[in-house]
Amino acid sequence: MFQSALLSTALMFYWPLQDHISPIVVDASGQGRHGVNGNCPVQKPVAVKFRPSNTGLQLLPLRSLSCNVDAKVDGAWTLQWLVRWLAVSNGSPLPSTPFLTLRSSTGHMHHLSFTSHLCLEWTRHGNAVVTSRDSLAIDTTYHVALVAPASGPVTCFVNGQEIFQSPSGVSDIVGVEFALTSPAMPHQVPLLSHVALIARDLTAEELQPLVRAAVPSPQLVAHGADPVDPSVICRESEALEDSGYRVSAIHLWSGDYFDGVQLTYQTKHAQTTPGRAWTTGGAATATMQTLQLLEGEFISEVRGRRGAWMDQLSVTTNFGRSLTAGGNGGGPFVVPIPPGHMARAFSFELGDHINQPVVFSCPAPRGPVYVALKAAIASAGKDATKLAAQGVARYLTNLADKPHNVAFHKIKASNAFFVKNVAPLGVQLDAVFDACGFDRIQGDGGDVFFVYRKDTAPAHAVRRALHDIATFLALTK
Known part of the structure; x- marks a missing residue:
């Protein structure tokens, strides 16, 4: 169960937000760190797996939920919550709306915002520092977590998947506030539920059970x-x-x-x-x-x-x-x-x-070649990685069509086509070819070859790799 899993962590506070609306936001962790409801009068359903009647508090400009906690976090931490965005017909097209503020002991403010297209942003001084690539959906429950190590950037997870990292760390929180501070009404407003601050940086593997226990099954x-x-x-x-x-x-x-x-x-x-x-x-x-x-x-x-x-x-x-x-x-x-x-x-x-x-x-689950190509974007760039994927697919198609032709079992890394089209994969080059069933071999003269493991590679390795590449090219815009 979601709540049992939360209560077993090193909680600084846990606000379920399921009680009748009052000026006090009840801390269910036993730590006594209650929050403050700054005149947030609206409670609406937020669908979750574990509680049919679950609700969330709706943030509204200047009448929003202001949850402050006087609990300094000096080391690693995780802040997690459930959220559903609600469409508001009379909203204004604001470029970015802060809804979470983290206050450090030095007085610095760090904000998590959402755009009019429901992308999440990490902002400082009103400027977007990093923005998620994908938009979130209206009327859909999400598990969101900010995870910070003792030193290093804050990682934002949505439903257990990393979506971005902040450029700098936030390791000394003295205040947490959920509020829409702009007087204008955005196109969407968030409904918050089950907010918890944990005095440890949870891993992606530790977040997954929380996601599975809380977020309703996606519709087929x-x-x-x-x-x-x-x-x-x-x-x-x-x-x-x-x-x-x-x-x-x-x-x-x-x-x-x-x-x-x-x-x-x-x-x-x-x-x-x-x-x-x-x-x-x-x-x-x-x-x-x-x-x-x-x-x-x-x-x-x-x-x-x-x-x-x-x-x-x-x-x-x-x-x-x-x-x-x-x-x-x-x-x-x-x-x-x-x-x-x-x-x-x-x-x-x-x-x-x-x-x-x-x-x-x-x-569908992403295969190893897809994962390696996605990782290559960070160093090689999107366009070069897509071009390299097409080049790898050309080699693999020849092998798939004529698996017994030994001419397609060995690829020379120094040939002109490979150097121009495939080599830009850089550090992910070996990972891509290994997932395709190839070993990197260095010849006596120093030339590097990728050699197909015809005796040990699974019979489906090449076809699976081609499917991974086709999926990567179709989904990477």
Whole structure:
């Protein structure tokens, strides 16, 4: 449980903000560090996993919640809270709105602000120092944490993912205040819930359980070969993104036509649960095919053939493996799964035949090549990294198409194409090629080669790397 996990940390204070509105903000940590409600009169629902009736206090300009704490933090610390932004129709398009102020013993003020596009900013003296790349969504609960070591920059996490670091540290907090100090009304206002200051710098791994226990499961996204009726929703709890289950197998039934599909879900402890069987009466006598998915493998493409009904269904994974069932009648169709997503469940219209395929998807885990390319942006820059990714994909495509051609098993790092297009990856170069199944080898003459581990690399390593690169290029704008 979220609250139990919080209470087990080294709390300086914990303000659940669930009590009736009063001038006192109750500290539930037992430390007696109560906050001050500076005339914040509005309490509204904030959806969380652990408490159906959870609420949050709404910050409003000049009538906002002012939570001050007289608790000096000399060393490492973590400030965490839950927040939901609420759209305000009469808001003004302010460029940036501070909502959190950290006051140090030297009198310096450090602010966390949000922009009109709901990007988070770290500001000093009214100027943005660093801004998050991605916008947050309206009417969505987020877990936000600021984590500071004893010395060094403050890291901002949203739902357990690092989004930026401050240029300088803040290690001597004497005041924490949530308030909208501008008299103007922004486009959005935040609802705060479960604010806690911890006298330790929590790691990303320690933040993840708090996120999983607090933030409601993201809704799966429905995609169809035709526009999807809004009433079509996924009712399988195992399919939810944070259910703890992965899709471990897909089963297809077919004869002359496509007769059905079923997914199997599995936990990390190997507990398996069958998903719904979307089958016709003909499935009882049809041929069943099964594709067992490997660790880290997921369904990334769904296509088929259909006329008056579905004749064929075909799935492809990020490892480049496919399974197809059914006949060759009708015309082709594709269910457009977004880049970086994976299929988690299906829906169909059932009758004598199957029709109206719908796939429910969610963001997929990022593979090692994607992670290495993302890290390379910091040193090589976005444009150079994207160009390098395209160059690596060219080498890998040759190898994937002709895996037994030894000419594609060895890449010379000093050739002109490599030097111009791939070498700018810099320190991430070895990590990228290692994830693709290559070793860095230095020849007797000093030349460096990347050599494919044909005898030990997993059969899917190259296809998985190509999928990682395609995802990186599609998502990096």
